Amino acid sequence: MLFHSFAFFVLFTVTFVVYWRIKDHRIRVISLVVASIVFYAHWNYLLVLLVLFSALFDFQMARWIEVSQSPSRRKALLTVSICTSLGLLAFFKYTNFLINAVYSVAHSLGIESSVPVLQVVLPLGISFYTFETISYVVDVYRGCIKAEQNFHDYALFLMFFPHLIAGPIVRPGHFLPQVKRIKYLNWQRVQSGVQLFLLGLFKKAVIADQLANLVDPVFASPGVYSSGTLRAAVLCYTIQIYCDFSGYSDMAIGLAHTLGFHLPVNFNMPYFALNVADFWRRWHISLSTWLRDYLYIPLGGNRRGSARMYCNIMVTMLLGGLWHGAGWTFIFWGFYHGLLLAVHRAIRWPAWLGNKMFVPFRILTTFLCVSIGWVFFRAKSFPDAWLIIRRMFVPAQGLELPPHVAMLVAAVFALVLLAHVLSLVVNWGELLRRMPIQVVAAVVAIGFILAQLFTPDSGGAFIYFQF
Amino acid sequence: MITAPHQLFSTIWRLRLKIEISRGRTKSDRSRRCLLLAGLVFLAVQLGVGLILDRSLPKIRFLYAEQVMNAAAGLSRSPDIVFMGSSRFRGGLNMGQLQEFMSTSFGADAPLMFNAALPAGDPFVMDYLIRLLARQGIAPGMAIIEVSPETVMLGCPWTDFEIIRLITWQDMPDALQDFIASWKHISHLPSSRIIPISLYRKELLTWIFDSPPPYLKAASAAAPPPDRSAAPDVNKGSTPEPAEDSTKSQPAEDSTKSQPAADSTKPQPVPGNAKLFRNYQIRGINAQHLESMMAYLHQRNVSVILVGFPADRVALDCYTPEINRKFMDYIEYLGRAYGCSFVDCRYRVPNEFFKDEVHLGPAGAVLFTHMLESEVLHDAWMNFRRSQKNEYSGVEGAGK
Numbered sequence: 001m002l003f004h005s006f007a008f009f010v011l012f013t014v015t016f017v018v019y020w021r022i023k024d025h026r027i028r029v030i031s032l033v034v035a036s037i038v039f040y041a042h043w044n045y046l047l048v049l050l051v052l053f054s055a056l057f058d059f060q061m062a063r064w065i066e067v068s069q070s071p072s073r074r075k076a077l078l079t080v081s082i083c084t085s086l087g088l089l090a091f092f093k094y095t096n097f098l099i100n101a102v103y104s105v106a107h108s109l110g111i112e113s114s115v116p117v118l119q120v121v122l123p124l125g126i127s128f129y130t131f132e133t134i135s136y137v138v139d140v141y142r143g144c145i146k147a148e149q150n151f152h153d154y155a156l157f158l159m160f161f162p163h164l165i166a167g168p169i170v171r172p173g174h175f176l177p178q179v180k181r182i183k184y185l186n187w188q189r190v191q192s193g194v195q196l197f198l199l200g201l202f203k204k205a206v207i208a209d210q211l212a213n214l215v216d217p218v219f220a221s222p223g224v225y226s227s228g229t230l231r232a233a234v235l236c237y238t239i240q241i242y243c244d245f246s247g248y249s250d251m252a253i254g255l256a257h258t259l260g261f262h263l264p265v266n267f268n269m270p271y272f273a274l275n276v277a278d279f280w281r282r283w284h285i286s287l288s289t290w291l292r293d294y295l296y297i298p299l300g301g302n303r304r305g306s307a308r309m310y311c312n313i314m315v316t317m318l319l320g321g322l323w324h325g326a327g328w329t330f331i332f333w334g335f336y337h338g339l340l341l342a343v344h345r346a347i348r349w350p351a352w353l354g355n356k357m358f359v360p361f362r363i364l365t366t367f368l369c370v371s372i373g374w375v376f377f378r379a380k381s382f383p384d385a386w387l388i389i390r391r392m393f394v395p396a397q398g399l400e401l402p403p404h405v406a407m408l409v410a411a412v413f414a415l416v417l418l419a420h421v422l423s424l425v426v427n428w429g430e431l432l433r434r435m436p437i438q439v440v441a442a443v444v445a446i447g448f449i450l451a452q453l454f455t456p457d458s459g460g461a462f463i464y465f466q467f
Numbered sequence: 468m469i470t471a472p473h474q475l476f477s478t479i480w481r482l483r484l485k486i487e488i489s490r491g492r493t494k495s496d497r498s499r500r501c502l503l504l505a506g507l508v509f510l511a512v513q514l515g516v517g518l519i520l521d522r523s524l525p526k527i528r529f530l531y532a533e534q535v536m537n538a539a540a541g542l543s544r545s546p547d548i549v550f551m552g553s554s555r556f557r558g559g560l561n562m563g564q565l566q567e568f569m570s571t572s573f574g575a576d577a578p579l580m581f582n583a584a585l586p587a588g589d590p591f592v593m594d595y596l597i598r599l600l601a602r603q604g605i606a607p608g609m610a611i612i613e614v615s616p617e618t619v620m621l622g623c624p625w626t627d628f629e630i631i632r633l634i635t636w637q638d639m640p641d642a643l644q645d646f647i648a649s650w651k652h653i654s655h656l657p658s659s660r661i662i663p664i665s666l667y668r669k670e671l672l673t674w675i676f677d678s679p680p681p682y683l684k685a686a687s688a689a690a691p692p693p694d695r696s697a698a699p700d701v702n703k704g705s706t707p708e709p710a711e712d713s714t715k716s717q718p719a720e721d722s723t724k725s726q727p728a729a730d731s732t733k734p735q736p737v738p739g740n741a742k743l744f745r746n747y748q749i750r751g752i753n754a755q756h757l758e759s760m761m762a763y764l765h766q767r768n769v770s771v772i773l774v775g776f777p778a779d780r781v782a783l784d785c786y787t788p789e790i791n792r793k794f795m796d797y798i799e800y801l802g803r804a805y806g807c808s809f810v811d812c813r814y815r816v817p818n819e820f821f822k823d824e825v826h827l828g829p830a831g832a833v834l835f836t837h838m839l840e841s842e843v844l845h846d847a848w849m850n851f852r853r854s855q856k857n858e859y860s861g862v863e864g865a866g867k
Contacts, residue, residue: 006658006665187498194502213681229685236683399686408683437497441504448509452665453672456681 001042003197003251004205004455011039012255019259020185029179030152032259036161040124047123050088051159057084058133059154062140066147074141081137089130095120097326125165127323129158131290136172138294145173153179160261162252166245168266168286175261183260193257195432198447200250205455207412208244208463211236213456214405219378222388226398230391232409237378238371239416242271244463245284269420271370274362276340279370287323291316313345314338324377329385333376340369510661516671517663521635525599527670529632531585532596536603539581545605547578548848551593552613553625555776556584559827561836568840569848578609578848587628589618590757595633597760601767608851609770611844614757615778615813616786616794617743621751622648624743629752630655631666638752645751741785749797761805770851771807772843773798777816777835782824786813810843 001008015035022028041048061081068074090098106112136157139145148154157175158164218225218233225233249266256263266286273279280288296316302309314335321334353362372389379385391398401409432440525532539546550556562582570577583596593612617624626642626649634642639660646653658666673679764771786794798809815838820831827835 006662187495187502191498191502194505210681210683214683214685218685225685233685401685405683405685412683437501437504441501441508444501444505445508445512448505449512449664452662453668455665455668457669 001039003248003255004201004451007042008039011035011042016258025182026150026152028183029156032161033152033155033159036156036159036164039161040159040164043124044121047121050123051125051129051164052155054085054088054129054133055155055158056151057081058137059148059151062137062147063149065137065141078137078141082134085130085133085137089126092120092123092126094322094326128167128169129164131169131287131294132158132172135169135290135294139172145176148176160256162255162259162261163263166248166252167284168249168252168264169290170263170286171290174264178261186260189260190258192429193254195254195444196257197251197254198444198451200247200252200254201451202247202447203243203250204247205451207416208240208247209456210454211240211243211412214401214409215240215378219380219384219388222379222384222391224398225391226400227391227393227395228406229399229401230388232401232406234371234375234388234392235413236409238271238367238374239413241374241377241463242267243416269423271367272363272420273366273370274359275366276337276344276369279366280337280341287320291320295319309345310342313341317341329376329379329382332382333373336373336376340373513662513664517660518636520663520667521637524633524635527667527674530670531632532592532599535583535585535596536599539583539600539603539605542579542581544579546581546607548580548609548611548844549597549600549605549607550580550582550584550611550613551588551597552584552774552776553588553618554584554586555825555827556588556613556774557582557586559776559832559835560584560839561832564833564836565840565844568837569844572845573848573852576852581605581607584613587625587632588613589623589625589629590614590753590760591629591633594756594760594763597763606767607769608855609772609847610764611772611774611839612760613776614773614798614809615776616747616790619749619754619757619794619797620744621645621748621754622743623751623753624649624652626752627653627655630659634659636660641755642752645753648746648748648751744785744787744790747790747793749793754797758801758804761801761807765805765807770847771805772847773801773807773809774839774843775809775811775813776825777812777814777821777827777831779818779821779824783814810839812838 001011015031019028019031019035022031037048037052040051058081061077065074065077065081068077136145136154140147148157153176156179157170157172160170160175163170215233215237218229219237222230246267253263253265264286266284268282268285270279270283273282296312299312299315300308301312317334317338318331319334321331321337324330324333352358375388375392376382376385379388390396520528525536550560560582562580566577566580569580583600585592585596588596597610622645623629626645629642630653646656655666664671669680676682761771801807802809812835816827816831816835820827820834822828822831
């Protein structure tokens, strides 16, 4: 269920009341696990068993790893755990992609046969919770954390409903201690959570979903639109994916806040990044740090020479692209960012470029590079992506945006930019604390009402749900 | 009394701790009051908007009715015959054919007919609409009203549409038993009453900005629609029809309004689903409004003909003998109490003329229209004209 649906509102209200009324800590944790199961089962009550299986399997594997003395046995258990997790992910997410890839290769070799298509339902959130189980088992193996002895605590780490479907990807070392800590209802924290939820709701429902109305038809038929329209659509998609995903993260973090949990920040104004490396320190932080800690560094990072470093960067980003979706455009998007990171690393940037007067230029260049990458991320196919990029830079005739729509697009862009700039100069927390409560209450209430009013009929699902 | 420095420091420290704790409690209280106030403001605005929407009916909530009113206002004079019902009547009557037949039969005396049927037009809707039309000066001499076992039952399948379109806080007590009877199919009740801004956001935005959303829209890349003038329109007639507005989110009988994707898997309430007729009873809000409408029309000397609209075999199989008996007993009671007649066409049209369980295809509409005009309307109108003339000559004679 979507966070901004009436059904979720009912579930969350009941969960919140029940959770804070319960005095026993263990029962509290179990109540959250039950709420998370209900949350997931509302989408598909059979596939909730898959999540529970993953939880139980890795819970037990971690316990065996911890008690095992033999290094080879520990390694074998770790391998089995990771292979099982990745195997499930590969089956549910990549089966048809792999079948199509094999048949494409066979076809290019002149071998003709029909392509079977398996009707595999992609379990929501599988990419996210798979990474969380892997990080848990690896951390236990490395001795960074102790294996959980209570299944309900581990189940909550994996299935906590705010982050279950689309992250942030939480680390066991960060989340499990919070599960064990006894919490007390802090209304200040609840207020912060509600405000953050409202911000996320606004970004998602009002900005991202509205922009989708423009983006979707243009990306569906890019050949009929003019260069101006395509550029506007790409710009809109750049904003849409940011507002959609960061909006979801804000809602997730806000909800967790109200229940006394802290989830990691996932976005830090990524479009103000000075370069591609900086972008990945600000965009989907939980994923980029996961890839760094569990893929890039174990592969050797930058400690085995330049060639190996570039290779590690490319492998990490290619797999990062593949994680996003079972499609060659996603893999290419990962390759593109890997290439940008490698080039950024390879070039010895002159010191004068660090001068403050070049900051806008660096931000714009990074923004342009990232926006081009989004074309591949969003386009249905390579031909469509190349067509869009070509028509963006080579003037072409086609359907133009109506003037009032172009103005609205400019207004949305200006609004998002203004919000970012204000975030840099205004301490919103302090400002809200100084305001009279009547004003704050009115702003919160009106915010929710406006978000309801401007939520479009169509759409609603989060972009990252498909991952 | 403080006797030593360490006691002084200890006292100061305890005092500071108490102040910090009380500040924390104050901040926590402040946040709680703030959230409570925000919740109250939110609810108050929602309920306020809900009340405004209730009072401003049909303008925002029930645009189909508004369209019917506008179409009626476009008539050259008050229609003589008004057809009232659901999308079955709407699509199943070929008004052009009907008007032509009546004109051929009666010449200058032919009635002006108006099809006021609209999707999910159950007796609740019809009662509301006939009074709206009366306020606009529409005073028909005859009313042809669609009726079927499911439209007069407790927990009518279209209750959810009425929740969206018509039901106000005043109707809630009367409609309660219908809600209970059809609890599985009234998903919009909480949102229509508690968060109406969310449910009616499209309508509200259309009303505020005089243009329907979405507002961020690239020009469509789709091919232009086919030329409609080439295909015959069974509904074309002398009466102006309400414009088909695809941006309106009003429900047809088998579509949903503002539904999230997950809700599209719910079974649609059509008669083919025999479970709907479990514990069949004729009472509730629709039966009440049917009788209220009958009394209203009877008071105004409007001649009423109830029509049992055709249905296909799958739908007809749901009408068990017990259901049919209750329904016919009820129709008989209405005839005795309000002087109306009943024409049962439910079993008259073969299956192949239906495009679904209850809606006629174009050929079926032609067949049903012919049935209605030749077997019902012709004689009914002739008798009506005769009685009018007798009344007029009686009045003239009395005058002399």
